[in-house]
Amino acid sequence: MVEKNREIVELIQVTVTLQNEKTRKRELAPFAKVIDELNLKDVKMTVLCEDSSEVLDSGVEVVNVLE
Numbered sequence: 701m702v703e704k705n706r707e708i709v710e711l712i713q714v715t716v717t718l719q720n721e722k723t724r725k726r727e728l729a730p731f732a733k734v735i736d737e738l739n740l741k742d743v744k745m746t747v748l749c750e751d752s753s754e755v756l757d758s759g760v761e762v763v764n765v766l767e
Contacts, residue, residue, distance in 0.1 A: 701734075702744075710744040711735075717751045718762060728760060 702710035711731055718724045731745045745760040753764040 708738065708740055708743060710746060711740075712746045712748065714748045717749055718747060719751065728756075728758070731758075731760065 701708050702712065711734055713727045713730065715723060715727045718727060727747055734740070735743060745758075747760055747762045748765050749762060750766050751764060752762055753767060754762045756762065
């Protein structure tokens, strides 16, 4: 989690790849859980990985850290 002025502004997950569907589900599920449990609004969601960069339909930004 990234905080700014005592407010959570970004959630970050780190994985090697999101290519496998099981891994993708495992890595993305915590975003919804944390957002719901902490009642977050307008929080950025980021996944750091080694093999792709994209923005998912859910708004999650996938960033290739090797690029």
